[in-house]
Amino acid sequence: MKKASDLNDWIDEIETLCQPDLIHWCDGSDEEYDRLIEQAVEEGKATRLNESKRPGSVAFFSDPQDVARVEERTFIASLNEKDAGPTNHWIDPVVLKKTMTTLFEGSMKGRTMYVIPFVMGPLNSPLRLVGIQVTDSIYVTVNMKIMTRMGRVALDILKETDQFVPCLHSVGAPLEPGEQDVSWPAAPLEDKFIAHFPEEHLIWSYGSGYGGNALLGKKCLALRIASKMAKDQGWMAEHMLIMKVTSPEGNVKYMAGAFPSACGKTNLSMLVPGLKGWTVETIGDDIAWLKIGKDGRLWAINPENGFFGVAKGTSYTSNPNAMKALERDTIFTNVALTDDLDVWWEGIDGSIPAHLTDWQGHDWTPDSKTPAAHPNSRFTTMLSHCPVLADEWNDGEGVPISAILIGGRRPSTIPLVHESKDFEHGIFMGSMMGSEITAASLSKLIGHVRRDPFAMLPFIGYHVGDYLAHWFEMKRMTDEKKLPRIYFVNWFKKDSDGQFLWPGFGENIRVLKWIFERIDGVTKAIDTPIGGLPDHTGIDTDGLGLKDDVMAQLLNVNANEWLVELASIRSHYQRIGEKLPIRLQEILEEITDGFEKC
Numbered sequence: 354m355k356k357a358s359d360l361n362d363w364i365d366e367i368e369t370l371c372q373p374d375l376i377h378w379c380d381g382s383d384e385e386y387d388r389l390i391e392q393a394v395e396e397g398k399a400t401r402l403n404e405s406k407r408p409g410s411v412a413f414f415s416d417p418q419d420v421a422r423v424e425e426r427t428f429i430a431s432l433n434e435k436d437a438g439p440t441n442h443w444i445d446p447v448v449l450k451k452t453m454t455t456l457f458e459g460s461m462k463g464r465t466m467y468v469i470p471f472v473m474g475p476l477n478s479p480l481r482l483v484g485i486q487v488t489d490s491i492y493v494t495v496n497m498k499i500m501t502r503m504g505r506v507a508l509d510i511l512k513e514t515d516q517f518v519p520c521l522h523s524v525g526a527p528l529e530p531g532e533q534d535v536s537w538p539a540a541p542l543e544d545k546f547i548a549h550f551p552e553e554h555l556i557w558s559y560g561s562g563y564g565g566n567a568l569l570g571k572k573c574l575a576l577r578i579a580s581k582m583a584k585d586q587g588w589m590a591e592h593m594l595i596m597k598v599t600s601p602e603g604n605v606k607y608m609a610g611a612f613p614s615a616c617g618k619t620n621l622s623m624l625v626p627g628l629k630g631w632t633v634e635t636i637g638d639d640i641a642w643l644k645i646g647k648d649g650r651l652w653a654i655n656p657e658n659g660f661f662g663v664a665k666g667t668s669y670t671s672n673p674n675a676m677k678a679l680e681r682d683t684i685f686t687n688v689a690l691t692d693d694l695d696v697w698w699e700g701i702d703g704s705i706p707a708h709l710t711d712w713q714g715h716d717w718t719p720d721s722k723t724p725a726a727h728p729n730s731r732f733t734t735m736l737s738h739c740p741v742l743a744d745e746w747n748d749g750e751g752v753p754i755s756a757i758l759i760g761g762r763r764p765s766t767i768p769l770v771h772e773s774k775d776f777e778h779g780i781f782m783g784s785m786m787g788s789e790i791t792a793a794s795l796s797k798l799i800g801h802v803r804r805d806p807f808a809m810l811p812f813i814g815y816h817v818g819d820y821l822a823h824w825f826e827m828k829r830m831t832d833e834k835k836l837p838r839i840y841f842v843n844w845f846k847k848d849s850d851g852q853f854l855w856p857g858f859g860e861n862i863r864v865l866k867w868i869f870e871r872i873d874g875v876t877k878a879i880d881t882p883i884g885g886l887p888d889h890t891g892i893d894t895d896g897l898g899l900k901d902d903v904m905a906q907l908l909n910v911n912a913n914e915w916l917v918e919l920a921s922i923r924s925h926y927q928r929i930g931e932k933l934p935i936r937l938q939e940i941l942e943e944i945t946d947g948f949e950k951c
Contacts, residue, residue: 354516354554360485363519364468367487371523372459373466379494381470381504386495393491398536402685403694409682412690413492414712415563419539420687421729422565422572424811427547429577431815436551438816439928446550453546456525456559463528464489469497470507470517473575473656477749480588480642480654482579483511486520486569492537493522493567496684499659499733501570518554518578520569525560537562549573551581551814564661564686564731575640575656576812583642584815584823587830592808593641594622595653595752597743598865601630606869609641609653609837610758611808613788617844617857619662621758623674623741626862628893633862634743635674635736636752638662645827646753649835654751657736664688664730666700671858676702678738685732687712689725698726756868759807760842761788766914767843769855769892769907770864772871772878772885779839780824781940782884783807785922786841804925818932825934840868841884846907854907856897863893881910882947912948919945 355363368376379385390411393399399411429437430446437443444452467488474481484501488494497503511517525545526538539545540560547566548557556573558566565572579590593609612618622638637655646652662675664685669676679685689697689709697709711717711725736742745752759782760767773779784806803810806817813820828836842864844857867887870876878885886908894904922941926933 355519357511357515357517360511360517363485364487367521368466370454370457371461371466371489373461373464373489375465376468377465378468379470379498379504381498381506385504386498389491389495393495396491396534398491400690400694402696406693406695407681407683410685412685412688412696414537414714415687416537416539417713418542419537419561419563420727421563422811423542423545423547423561426542426545427566427811428549429814430548430550432552436816438813438818438932439930440810440813440817449546449548453548453557453559456544456546457521457523457557460523460525460527460559461489463530463532463534465491467491467494469494469503470505470511471497471501471503471570472507472510473501473570473579474642474654475747475749476502476506476510478654478751479749480644480656481510481514481749482574482656483507483514483517484520484570484574485517486522488522488567490522490524490562490567492562496564496568496661496733497570499684499735500568500661501658518556518574520556520558520574522558522567522569523560524562524567547573549577549814551578554578554582564733568661571640571657571661572812575642576809577814579642579656579814580809580812580820581814584819587826588642588644589823589827591641591643592639592812593653593757594618594638595636595641595655595754596622596624597634597636597745597752598869599632599634600869604869604873606755606872607636607653607752608756608758608865608868609643609754610760611783611786612759613761613805613808615663616761616788619660619667619675620672620858621861623672623739624862625673625859627859628862628866631862631866632741633865634741635739636743636746643754644751645830646750648753649831650753651827651837652751653754654749655746659733659735660739661731661733664696664698664732665726665728667698667732668700668702670702671700674739674741677740678734679732682738683732683734685730687727687730689717698730699724754837755872757837757839758842758868759783759786759839760844761786761805761808762845763787763843764845764847764851766911766918767841767846768886768910769844769846770840770842770867770887771881771883772868773839774884776828776833776836776839777825777936778884778940780821780828781937782839782841783824784821784937785925787921804922816932818929818934821929821937822932822934825936838868838872848906854903860897866893867891882944882951883910883915886910912951915948916945919948
């Protein structure tokens with residue numbers, strides 16, 4: 354990190370290196386945002402949407418090679434390679450800085466350099482972090498206004514904290530005098546670098562304008578760098594939603610949830626319950642910072658100020674509260690456009706239009722062979738737009754967590770829900786999470802299952818073994834009875850015909866109800882080698898019309914399938930290596946023994 358007194362010198366260094374034509378210090382005002390949006394429209398970088406249908410909203414369209422996080426170009430440049438671990442890409446920080454410095458030299462010629470002071474976390478939170486992002490992307494700048502507490506307020510906080518995380522970003526497309534700009538400048542894949550220097554708390558990103566690679570307050574700072582800071586300081590930075598669940602009797606519990614991208618995390622955080630009298634309110638949909646409170650419980654804050662969600666599949670059926678949040682003042686990325694300049698994507702409500710302009714600017718009809726919207730199309734909108742935003746969302750102390758949900762897309766093996774035997778067993782459950790790879794990451798293995806500990810695989814800023822050990826360190830910081838229970842949920846189990854067995858969406862409240870009742874000790878669980886499962890009456894299925902054999906399939910624990918699963922987990926642990934906490938290996942063997950005795 355750098356001190357407040359270093360700020361101006363650092364900006365001068367970046368100006369000398371990157372050679373922008375102009376420098377603009379962002380004040381974070383609404384007026385500034387409106388001016389920048391208008392500039393983006395005038396320059397052909399954004400399309401203003403139909404004001405009567407989508408007031409205050411615009412759409413951006415990226416380079417087809419710059420549509421998602423590029424994990425193979427994302428680096429944890431720790432001083433020692435062994436500290437990055439087997440799940441991260443590592444380059445010697447001296448070598449990486451030399452390479453990137455050469456790329457940054459003159460990279461902002463012909464462009465404006467935006468200086469973005471921002472705060473992650475509620476302004477009165479003891480966990481708040483100040484960052485200063487320098488960028489030559491107007492897209493990044495307007496998105497950072499939505500996603501963070503940005504501008505003068507951050508400089509005011511900097512006076513108190515005296516420390517900031519320096520974040521340097523360039524799209525890597527300098528302009529020669531008179532050269533025409535493109536709508537989405539970006540560098541070739543081989544020149545893209547998203548670099549994290551954990552010992553310095555420093556972030557450099559070059560060549561990509563996509564959100565996960567370029568909005569440096571989000572995955573880069575709030576997860577990769579913050580996770581290392583949290584390890585050193587005794588808290589946790591997690592890829593988790595935070596929600597408030599209230600029973601018909603008015604009892605409240607706060608839950609966190611770790612799910613890989615495109616596994617329903619945003620939908621769950623804004624759930625419209627299918628059971629009368631239950632309510633769910635949103636505190637955050639993507640990132641949670643967790644600390645042990647003075648009362649010994651685990652408390653969570655959402656460090657973000659907005660939603661950067663996947664558009665595809667979002668509808669008034671799947672997530673009506675998200676759709677309401679998108680009705681105005683929203684930035685859309687890589688969606689399709691209707692002829693009257695509204696947005697469209699696969700899975701949105703209504704019939705398929707006869708004609709669209711797809712995300713690459715081509716005419717599209719229902720006979721087209723390619724999707725109209727990119728599978729990783731996005732929306733960016735303020736948290737305050739959410740109609741079910743909990744009053745506590747901006748509370749600096751956060752909320753006390755009673756349950757942690759973990760899950761992913763698993764068509765078989767994993768039951769609808771099961772409860773950890775204790776907190777250490779819950780860490781095991783988190784360590785072995787697996788999910789199908791999604792379009793949120795550029796990968797040739799979309800659809801394959803990969804192990805994703807606590808949905809943090811792409812976001813751990815240090816060795817995964819040390820990360821899992823930190824969960825045990827958190828346990829030792831308090832009385833285990835005060836820690837949340839951990840539950841593995843799987844909305845995505847399928848039958849032999851490939852059809853989902855569970856209706857999902859608003860009906861997921863029925864699983865949350867069982868969890869709620871388990872925490873209160875008013876319902877039973879059946880003990881199995883993998884943990885506690887509901888009995889045949891545990892899940893309230895009244896009105897669903899599910900047959901008994903469907904529920905039996907949803908809650909089935911098949912010993913043969915699990916022995917295959919455990920063998921896969923064993924291989925996963927071998928990859929983690931010698932830093933794997935011994936207790937996890939012990940739990941793996943205990944579960945294996947349990948099935949072998951069945």
